[in-house]
Amino acid sequence: MKFTKSALALALTGIVLAPQPSAARPLRNGGKLLLTNGISSLEGASGGGLTPWAVIAGNETSDGIGLSAHGTLVEVKDYDYQSAGVAVGFRDRIEISYAHQNFNTNDIGTALGLGKDYAFSQDVIGAKIRVAGDLVYDHLPAIAVGAQYKRNNNGTIVRAIGARDNEGVDYYASVSRLFLSRSILLSATARLTKANQLGILGFGGDLKDSHSLQFEGSAAWQLSRRLAIGGEYRSKPDNLGIAREDDWFDAFAAYAVKRHLTATLAYTDLGSVATVKGQRGIFLQLQAAF
């Protein structure tokens, strides 16, 4: 009996002291290369400004946990938009994000019969998992899939303008790679969505009330360790009869002010939004990441 006990103790000690796979190592936070966590997209997922990338929020590697928080301002010709959000990255593998979006119609609110400065708002909860590959190292590019649950807080109004629902889920898959030999990052995303203008004008409509497949992409050129410039594209569904929706474009510069702080300035073209054409303007974002 005594023998078996000590044998058991010995075996247990062996298990505890044996070299463990990486998952059992103590957590070690931080460690990503500058800018490779991306910025925070409008809906809160890490990536470019308009679209997610297959990267995970925060500065952690597969050995740690990371965190990011952002604030975004978009000022186009007739509207302004703010969003703020947080995201957590687990072992550079899983990302959970939250963003609150606010869209102010300013003077157009009056014309639309909503009243001056009428504002739409929406909450987005996102989850993303990097299923394979790596943005920088290894043979495969980073590949991720994700979903975004969106809940518009202006249900009565969005139904009145023709939307079928005030909540919806987007599903997407992204492939992203930083090609070091050219200092170029390319990312592509395919999204299934019913959202009208991200969901700010609700989900589905008189023209179409089902998910449609949309394409999004970013291209960036890294000029220095801290600075990248690039452009983005996002195609959009067109579900609402009364308000045509256009594809989106931007041209951006992202700068790692400090290890934990990235500032992004973009010129963006949102096309026609809520019946008013030519919505071009400035996108500004500050993101802190740990």
Place this chain on the structure above:
Amino acid sequence: MSFLVSLLFLQAASDMGPGTPPYARPGEESVDPYVADNRNAGASPFDGEGMAKAFHGQDGIRRIVDTMVEASSADPVIGEIFANHDKIRLKRTIFEQFCYILNAGCSYTGRDMAASHKDLGIQKADMNRLVEVLQRAMTTEGVAFQAQNRFLSKLAPMRRDVLQK
């Protein structure tokens, strides 16, 4: 003829003490025997002279490697990993590796990447830290950022061999 060559090698080796490979520099500690081969460098060299020029030839590469090894050893994050390792050899073999890959006229005589980093406990954050130390050394030497990244693209696939399994 081959007898003569081995005799010469023996001669050179005996200058630096028994068991030291002929390409070692004075002051290097001996390592377990291995077969020297350019393939141990882990990447094929660039074509042409462009990259060697961008790195200011062998002199520039030597400055970058010396700076990198010193800065890595003094670094608060990865310094510990370099403690008690032979810096004289490290500066020589990493110089040879970089010089070989940049096509600046060297052969690589060190060990392969898996053998060199076995049991060093290197994690992904350490790799990224070393990349940053190297970037700083290349910037100090005045290597253009695009050329820095081109070089890093040769090193990146080696991460799998360097990381602790």
